[in-house]
Amino acid sequence: MDKQLVLQETAPPSVGPRVAATQLREDRALRLLLGLAAIAMVVALYAIFVYAPTERVMGHVQRIFYVHVSLAWLSYLAFFVVFACSVGYLWRRDERWDAVARASAEIGVVFTTLFILSGALWGRPVWGTWWTWDARLTTTALLWFLYVAYLMLRAYVPDTARAARYAAVLGIVGFLDVPIIHMSVVWWRTLHPEPTVARLDSGPAAPPEMVITLVLASLAFGLLYLALLIVRVRLERLRDEVRQLEQALSLRGE
């Protein structure tokens, strides 16, 4: 669909040949990655709706599990990237770290929104409620608010260097919520079930077909995350370039 919108962009004639060659190389790599993500998604959808067995008690609605858990894992990965890049930015003060952190935070918020919504759509028929303030759901809601605050901080603090510093601190502190979310179902009695696949003390409790399907879905969403991250970081880089050129023009009295 919009893949073409991203990829048909070729280097404009006004840039130098080296920049143009880099842009074209990046476009090719991105096209390949999006193609791989699309193939992986088709394979994952086949596994989810055809290969994976139907759960005995919940029936077909349990298939929400594959997209819900995959998006949750990828959100944690996205926020880990924010954490690592925020540490990198505070240590080196290199804007490239900050650009990746900013991009990953936005994708993490999109994925978290989707895994909360898919959880609500699964919870309604199985638990009889869209939402409940149990430990897992509450700590997840907190995660969502923390990273929405991160994005708002980036948007509303006019001094970009100061915004990057504040956001880096929030990105590091916010990530502390991720292990709490994972352990919440172990530490407290909750309505949300304990992990069935990512269990620290023993192997997966789910049948192998379900585990394989979950791995395939997670790989597909992982490739999509990577492609989105590349496009989003490129957008940050282009915006930085626009800011630099605007400064150069204002210095020339334009």
Place this chain on the structure above:
Amino acid sequence: MQLQNLPYLFVAYTLVWLVLFGYLFVIAAQVRAVRRDLDQLRAQLAAARPPHDGD
């Protein structure tokens, strides 16, 4: 239970795909808009550059 909850499954997958494609579409549109701005600024900068700059 097997089939009566199918609408939830349908809505969950539809929602996920719509939001993800929508997000990709929005980013792609933003990239195109920023590239347009960048080209205009480069052209303005080239026009504003004095001849003794060496270009």
